[in-house]
Amino acid sequence: MESTILNISVIGGGYVGLVTASCFAYLGHTVRIVEIDTKKAELINKGIPPIYEEKLEDILKQTSGKNLSAQSHYEGIDDADIIFICVGTPPQDDGSADLTYITRASESIGSALKGSEKYHVITVKSTVPPGTTESVVIPAVMKSLGDTSDSVGFCMNPEFLREGRAIDDFLHPDRIVIGGSSEKAISVVQKAYEKLDALVITTSLKAAEMIKYTSNAFLATKISFSNEIGNICKRIGIDVYEVMKGVGYDHRINPYFLNAGLGFGGSCFPKDVMALIKLAEKNGENPILLKSVIDVNEQQPGRIIQVLHTRIGDIRGKRIAVLGLAFKDNTDDVRDSRSIPVIDELLTQGAIVSAFDPMATESMKKIFPDITYHTNAGDALEGADACLVLTEWPEFSKLTDEFNRMKSPVIIEGRRILSCSGIEGVCW
Structure with a gap:
């Protein structure tokens, strides 16, 4: 037919x-x-x-x-x-x-x-x-x-x-x-x-509208939950990725969206969870869990700055390489990217930012026109006092010798993607 x-x-x-x-x-x-x-x-x-x-x-x-x-x-x-x-x-x-x-x-x-x-x-x-x-x-x-x-x-x-x-x-x-x-x-x-x-x-029309909001809110909740567990694991010396691997095999949970890191960004999750919060409040409900999802997500980028301070102290005048600007891999979209609050805080504290992203450079230039952008990771790492990896681009997992161009081998991941040793994560 x-x-x-x-x-x-x-x-x-x-x-x-x-x-x-x-x-x-x-x-x-x-x-x-x-x-x-x-x-x-x-x-x-x-x-x-x-x-x-x-x-x-x-x-x-x-x-x-x-x-x-x-x-x-x-x-x-x-x-x-x-x-x-x-x-x-x-x-x-x-x-x-x-x-x-x-x-x-x-x-x-x-x-x-x-x-x-x-x-x-x-x-x-x-x-x-x-x-x-x-x-x-x-x-x-x-x-x-x-x-x-x-x-x-x-x-x-x-x-x-x-x-x-x-x-x-x-x-x-x-x-x-x-x-x-x-x-x-x-x-x-x-x-x-x-x-x-x-x-x-x-x-019904209303149910279809609610299904979309609920799907995004639940996925965002899984991310913030994983990040909160990751923050606890880091305090007590446990690899959160080992924990979530064990948790994810439970068929009631599944392994998706359990990767701890910097939190969620993009054009959907942040705005949709906030819109659902406002909808609940408008109808007389106090969505405590959804508010916590946003709170955890907003605080998470600051944790990578805390780890950076622990590793190199005062960052004023220090050259910090930032790898990854898009909110996720395989896109040039920087809307609500977790790299934005990270870079903003680096600049506020007087750091010199050297950045690279395979696709999102032009998009990020509209937000931060005055930082230094490079066309490859190696050049961004040249002479850096530290490196922050903020987007899970697959090509970053292949970086090895490029890190030898850094002034000091301080590498902190916001997304677990690197395969080389000596790496510290934001919550692992």
Whole structure:
């Protein structure tokens, strides 16, 4: 039986939107991206990814100009079977989710669909607080649409993409979650994923929204828990990685996200846990555990500075090599990277920072334009009084002779990646 080919519009050509659109096009659907940044839209149409993501360039080359296109306006989306909302939900000053872009996109979609006789399913893929689709998206769309009929359906289809591995995660998911306003709406979204071999979970709109927040909060909790155990282990001379290896074999726990280190960063975990905290407080709950997850994470980067002081004393005027700037390996994303508070503290205390990252240098220059950046690890290590390894890039595990270029062999890991001896970890 042949798979259904759908017309899909994706609102937002950022990280989630571009990966989503590209993968749906790869699956054979006809996909249009609405991206207000005209330069970004032009790059996409040329098959050039405006962000780095493994395998994304190959997929864009196969689909751009064929069944994938990008534009900076909403015209033409009235031919879409499904319209995915993939705009940002950045944190506000108090940590709650800013739904401005969600509201604007919903209003624009409603206006663009006015007069259309086709059935459309408007599907939120952005991470939003539970209740947002019902209380914000649906009213905004219907008000602009000026129609109270059943010509549109609504779904919530959260993404579970890891940066650096997003293409594989999309095409080989653990599960696909679809929350819907009706069985009809859910069935249309299910058709978009027909070619994928994955468990499909159908829920209410609110439950689908909560599943996304809960997944990220639980993973963040595992990380902060592991770091707290690591901090205790370091005090009493135990290798936390030996401990977590033994713990991870328990099938109720599993070994993933038990690697102690500097904590979590990136565009999702910090903002989503904070948004969930604010949502709980708004509804009269005091989320003690979630607050502790954030507290542990915020304190963890400072511990590597404490270890540094223990090893070399006052760091004023000392040359400190920093290897790894991205929040994780295989990406150029520095959003909430744990290297940011570390570098900030080094500079505050008068250290001279010499940095290297395989991909994230240009991104970090926007935050710290005045530190010295190098194109390889060896040059960053030249004459260094100490080295801090802050991102788990696989190539760092191959470094050996490069450390001989340091003034003194003080090497401290924030992520356990090095294979040479004489290394101290932030919590091991």
